[in-house]
Amino acid sequence: MLIGKGTAVYRIRRGLWLSLVYTFLFLTAVVMALPFFWMVTTSLKDIYQALRIPPVWIPNPAHWENYTAAWNAAPFGRYFFNSFLIAITTTIAEVITTIFAAYAFAKMNFFGKNVLFNLLLGTLMIPGQMLLVPSFILINRLGWYNTYWALIIPWTVSVFGIFLLRQFFRTIPDEFWDSARLDGCSRVRYVLQIAVPQVRPGIATVALFKFVGSWNAFLWVIIMTDKVYLRTVPVGLRYFMQQFNEDYHLLMAAATMAIVPILILFLFAQKQFIQGVARTGLR
Numbered sequence: 001m002l003i004g005k006g007t008a009v010y011r012i013r014r015g016l017w018l019s020l021v022y023t024f025l026f027l028t029a030v031v032m033a034l035p036f037f038w039m040v041t042t043s044l045k046d047i048y049q050a051l052r053i054p055p056v057w058i059p060n061p062a063h064w065e066n067y068t069a070a071w072n073a074a075p076f077g078r079y080f081f082n083s084f085l086i087a088i089t090t091t092i093a094e095v096i097t098t099i100f101a102a103y104a105f106a107k108m109n110f111f112g113k114n115v116l117f118n119l120l121l122g123t124l125m126i127p128g129q130m131l132l133v134p135s136f137i138l139i140n141r142l143g144w145y146n147t148y149w150a151l152i153i154p155w156t157v158s159v160f161g162i163f164l165l166r167q168f169f170r171t172i173p174d175e176f177w178d179s180a181r182l183d184g185c186s187r188v189r190y191v192l193q194i195a196v197p198q199v200r201p202g203i204a205t206v207a208l209f210k211f212v213g214s215w216n217a218f219l220w221v222i223i224m225t226d227k228v229y230l231r232t233v234p235v236g237l238r239y240f241m242q243q244f245n246e247d248y249h250l251l252m253a254a255a256t257m258a259i260v261p262i263l264i265l266f267l268f269a270q271k272q273f274i275q276g277v278a279r280t281g282l283r
Contacts, residue, residue, distance in 0.1 A: 093156035106169035
């Protein structure tokens with residue numbers, strides 16, 4: 001018996017298949033969201049509920065004062081200031097350098113372009129841990145140890161960002177530049193006013209990746225600095241965990257505060273981010 005798309009058997013089979021798919025996706029989402037749910041609920045418990053076995057899933061009552069206690073237990077105001085300063089500065093700087101470098105590799109012809117681009121891509125295969133010692137020596141000789149320069153300057157350029165945005169610039173027809181040049185438009189003005197608006201999803205993707213990476217930076221910060229006033233949120237959480245290793249409710253409150261900026265950023269930028277990743281995958 002032939003089973004066409006309009007038959008009842010086809011609709012039943014399709015319905016069963018979709019039910020299995022959505023059930024699997026729902027269970028996967030629950031498993032992935034469970035640790036975050038546990039973190040948030042534990043941040044609202046007292047110490048007895050946090051350590052109770054069997055576990056208490058819903059705090060009763062909710063202790064919102066845990067957030068105030070965690071905030072006052074460590075200089076989280078300074079930690080958040082440092083994280084925002086470093087993340088915003090490096091994101092803006094990387095977006096600027098990435099736009100011009102990616103456009104040059106995508107649309108301009110110069111001697112050794114392909115060789116240089118392949119060399120840049122080759123650096124992506126070098127593990128970051130291998131560069132920590134030479135980077136530390138360089139930072140120390142420049143006199144940047146225990147300064148914001150060490151946390152900002154090395155991260156203003158991204159090879160991955162250049163590669164990603166280059167793919168977007170390559171889709172812009174060359175006739176746009178020819179028309180703009182006939183009208184007397186300079187190269188910089190063309191890039192900023194014509195090319196950049198067409199690759200906004202790619203720029204949003206690069207910016208989001210950079211902000212999240214800078215916000216979560218731990219190893220680089222802990223190696224290049226040893227001053228309390230230079231600690232970022234991840235490093236501050238590490239020392240906070242050492243100091244309050246048994247106060248799980250305060251630890252979860254501090255961890256919840258640390259992920260709130262990233263969550264808010266993703267909620268605002270998720271449309272551009274998803275569109276950028278999808279368009280890159282289609283290419």
